Every structure is written in C-alpha cells, then in structure tokens.
Amino acid sequence: MAIRKIAQIGHPVLRQTARHLTREELASSETQQFIDDLVETMHDADGAGLAATQVYEPIAICAIEVRNNPRYPYKPNIPLTILVNPVLTPVDDEQFDNYEGCLSVPNLRGLVKRHLHVRVQAWDRHGTAIDEVVHGLKAGTYQHEVDHLLGKIFVDRVTDPTTFTTWTEFDRHHKPAFVERITRLVARVGS
Ligand code: NI
Numbered sequence: 001m002a003i004r005k006i007a008q009i010g011h012p013v014l015r016q017t018a019r020h021l022t023r024e025e026l027a028s029s030e031t032q033q034f035i036d037d038l039v040e041t042m043h044d045a046d047g048a049g050l051a052a053t054q055v056y057e058p059i060a061i062c063a064i065e066v067r068n069n070p071r072y073p074y075k076p077n078i079p080l081t082i083l084v085n086p087v088l089t090p091v092d093d094e095q096f097d098n099y100e101g102c103l104s105v106p107n108l109r110g111l112v113k114r115h116l117h118v119r120v121q122a123w124d125r126h127g128t129a130i131d132e133v134v135h136g137l138k139a140g141t142y143q144h145e146v147d148h149l150l151g152k153i154f155v156d157r158v159t160d161p162t163t164f165t166t167w168t169e170f171d172r173h174h175k176p177a178f179v180e181r182i183t184r185l186v187a188r189v190g191s
Contacts, residue, residue: 004055018149051148062145086122111163136189
C-alpha cells in the first residue's frame with residue numbers, strides 16, 4: 001500500500017469527469033491495489049472521504065469513512081464504504097445547510113446546500129450492487145464525494161461567499177451554532 005499525493009484546487013484533474021469502470025477493470029489487481037491506496041491516503045489525511053480524482057486518477061471510485069474523525073467531531077460514524085460508479089438521486093426536495101471542507105481545498109470551509117435524503121446506486125469494491133437511501137450528514141458526505149467524480153468541488157456550491165471561513169475562524173465564530181443545529185438534524189434523521 002502507498003500514500004498518494006492529494007491534488008489541490010486549481011489542478012485540472014479535479015475538474016475532470018471520472019470514467020466509469022467495467023467489472024473486469026474493477027476486479028483487476030491494479031484497481032484493487034488502487035482502492036487500498038485510496039483508503040490509506042484518506043486515513044493518513046484524516047479525511048471523511050476521498051475520491052479517485054483527488055489522487056490524480058479520473059476513475060469513478062470514492063472511499064467514505066467516519067470514525068471519531070478529529071476534523072469533524074460532530075459527524076456520526078460511517079463504516080468504511082467504497083463506492084464504484086456511484087449515481088445519486090435525491091429522494092425529495094428537502095435540503096439542509098452543511099459546513100463543508102475538503103482535503104483538496106486547504107484551510108477553507110463554507111456553507112453548502114445538500115439534499116437531506118439521497119438514493120445511492122453503486123457497486124462495492126467486489127462489484128456487488130449497492131442500492132440504499134442515506135440521510136443527513138451521511139448523505140452530505142456522499143454528495144460531496146460523488147461531486148468530485150463529476151469534476152465539482154464544494155466551493156462551486158457555496159451560494160453565499162460570506163460564509164467562507166478558515167478552520168480556526170470556524171471554530172471561533174461558527175462552530176457552536178452549527179453543531180447545535182446539526183446535532184438536532186442528526187437526532188431527527190438518524191445520521
Ligand atoms: Ni473533497
């Protein structure tokens with residue numbers, strides 16, 4: 001396994017649309033090794049998720065995991081999940097405001113609207129079909145990572161630029177109200 005370099009905003013690879021994989025490509029030892037590297041890189045950077053495009057591979061794979069994450073202490077845990085060729089569909093029109101950050105955007109957070117309930121259709125790393133509905137912050141994380149595979153970065157979705165904040169100023173000025181609001185949301189939708 002190897003820790004890969006993470007592309008930073010401005011690098012064109014982050015604007016590429018990731019290519020979907022065939023079952024044969026997914027099963028190859030090269031792709032399976034790549035998935036191990038993606039997970040190791042995500043762990044090393046304390047990310048809640050990491051998309052293949054962020055490590056310079058424009059293929060439709062992302063990893064998601066939240067396990068007592070120091071970057072996002074208010075996020076409920078999500079077991080390690082690999083999504084291959086994911087497609088997200090909002091279940092209804094309900095949205096919520098989420099402060100997001102990104103390993104490809106150093107020291108910046110901003111307020112993004114996300115769907116509260118989304119259906120995810122994908123394969124896992126073994127090609128087994130995933131078809132489930134995810135909610136709340138978990139749904140927000142899924143939308144952030146799948147956006148990367150479509151060449152989108154969270155900053156594209158920040159509708160009010162006055163919400164941009166460094167991590168330090170987030171902790172000082174925005175975190176208490178946000179955590180209170182998001183904790184109520186998590187209690188309502190369960191994740
Ligand atoms: Ni990101």
